[in-house]
Amino acid sequence: MDLNAVQMFVSVVQAGSLSAAAERLGVPLPTLSRRIRELERQLNVQLLERSVRGTRLTDAGARLYEHAGRGIEALVEAEQAVISDQARLKGRLRLSLPPGFEPWWELLSAFQQRYPDIRTHVYTTERRVDLVEDGIDVALRVGPIVHESMVARHVLSYRHVLVASPGLIDRLGMPESVEALHRFPCAVWALGANAPGEWRLGEQTVAPRSVLATNEYTHLRSRALAGEVVTELPPFLAASAIRAGRLLVLLPGEPMPEQQISLLYPSHRHPSAIVRAYLGFCQEQVSMLVDASTIASG
Missing domain, CATH: 3.40.190.10 (Periplasmic binding protein-like II)
Known part of the structure; x- marks a missing residue:
């Protein structure tokens, strides 16, 4: 097997197309294409499916790449380590x-x-x-x-957390149950315009009284901080506001799905x-x- 051709094949897979690999390797595209065809004839299998959108691996190509890619990567890394142990990633x-x-x-x-x-x-x-x-x-x-x-x-x-501002809770009271959420204005995360806005809280599923649906959590957080709605947030988007007392966690005994x-x-x-x-x-x-x-x- 021609190891140089195998290395070219690995470069094509990593680059995503013959033209991108030719540019990366600094070799003419016709030369690279010819070497890949010669490798396929030598192995008597098709390694790549070519189209105007690039190249895709065949099953045989995927098997070759799985083994050859690791070996070539190891050789490249060994060469880089020998040249300089302090080489910076670029x-x-x-x-x-x-x-x-x-x-x-x-x-x-x-x-x-x-x-x-x-x-x-x-x-x-x-x-x-x-x-x-x-x-x-x-x-x-x-x-x-x-x-x-x-x-x-x-x-x-x-797990996401259900939150509201202290001002909203002062006006409407702290909800003591999932059913109590129906008296609150709520904002839900939804990917599509027709997607249902539902919350899974513990063992219950509730469709809150939604005044806003959006697929942007920072928008939900902004409306909650303004005291306008109850909403759900990823915990890492709510943590600083909770620490500062600007948001309160609601119904902590009814956790949302993991x-x-x-x-x-x-x-x-x-x-x-x-x-x-x-x-x-x-x-x-x-x-x-x-x-x-x-x-x-x-």
């Missing part, structure tokens, strides 16, 4: 985050302070992006993960040194979110 990190995920903004700032030569591009969307098609290295996802072609690294479990935060990256793409550094940093810093969750729910 390059680009492309991330996807949900809107309004403020704690992660602080985490990314700390990450770039530790790795100042890594340029970070953040794509914020509620849409479930295709990491390969959209060129994303790592996506942060809230909720269950069902995508079989992705590796999901669990980061944190938490949520999961995970970091996703493509299973067929061996994570680069930059991606591994980011994943490791997130695991280190997650205590910040855990502390916020404890404060908000405790």
